[in-house]
Amino acid sequence: MNSPEINDLIRILARLPGVGPRSARRLALSLLEDREKAMKPLMMQLEKTYTAIKTCTRCGNLDSHDPCGICGDTRRNRKLLCVVEGIADIWAIERTRAFDGMYHVLGGVLSAIDGIKPDDLRINQLVARIHEEGTEELVLALAATVDGQTTAHYLTDRLGPINVRISKLAHGMPVGGELDYLDDSTLTTALRARTSVNR
């Protein structure tokens, strides 16, 4: 029988994504067996991160500064704004090093089934940013799902009266993909969005 403190630790660890009760017990035991080298640094780092990390009031990203490192970077193209569903999407695009503009996190996508409405997302902040920062192009980097595309259509309608170019990510063949393994929808989209290679 464990002490209440250990049980609480296991319960909290088990709430983390990818960690079930069994893994939580193993993690707790591992931390407790090496309290000085594993538990203490983790505890200190968690506290440090908890105190330091803020949500960027401009884009919604997480960073130790507000505005975040991306919003504060003067070398980035401020006229180009990429709209994403969540912070994980910023990390994914940043890994590519192919985009040098700014980001705006919506905080989700519209969903009629889950009852997520425009007011539940950071859309008003997006409109305000476009006006304030003089955005010239908006890239809608939203999922190619029913909800993602509904959100993209809603934003296109809502931003229609504003003088800003709106683009969206292309859908099609993944790099390294073989035709035989592509699903019908992806292949259809790739065919529709084919590009000329000789001129």
Added chain:
Amino acid sequence: MEHFTDNGIVLAARQHGEGASVITLLTENNGRHAGYVHGGYSSARLRAQTQSGALVSVNWNARTEGQLGSYTIEDSRPPSPAWLEDAASLAALQSICITLDRALPEREAHPALYAGTVAMLEMLGQDRELWGAALVFWELSLLRELGFGLDLSKCAVTDTTESLMYVSPKSGRAVSLEAAGPYKEKLLPLPAFLRGEGNINTEEIQAGLKLSGYFLEHRLYAHTTHALPEPRTRLLEFFAEK
């Protein structure tokens, strides 16, 4: 052990726990039927296969009949790219899926409704006027399937089959121009294409959507805790704009 193999349309998929999902299907032979999908949320492939509007072939297994049971996706055709590219088609798709999810009783077979819904979905993304009119017919057939059918064959007052121009919001029966008289402001216009006359145009489709929407709201949804879904109310705007 309970088991079936069936075809279905994904009406809704909700995350369950960390990596699984619970999907609700309109199946061909088993009606609206929910089931657990292992890895349905954590697997990108399964998440794509179980989007609203996807057509799937499934195996369902459960220990006893009353259990939720679990689905194995054998084959799937995700929503067509043409639907995703057209905002009106997307709104129609969502409206169809949410309405079926909220209004149909569980595990009661509606094979004709299934066939009609598959045909309806196939039309989305194509000519908007054609699928708009088809959607009105589909909604009226859904009402009929669930016992709330309208009688548009003859006038409720005079029994005439001529000049049927309105529908009574109370009885759901057609009313002729002559019988409507001073009450026509209180009646719902009956579009010509529902009488088998005239051309289909956006105005007529809008009138048709208002008619079917009224009865969906006051008959179908009146028996649930939900209001007409937001994508359904948005649909009218697409037919007003064009």
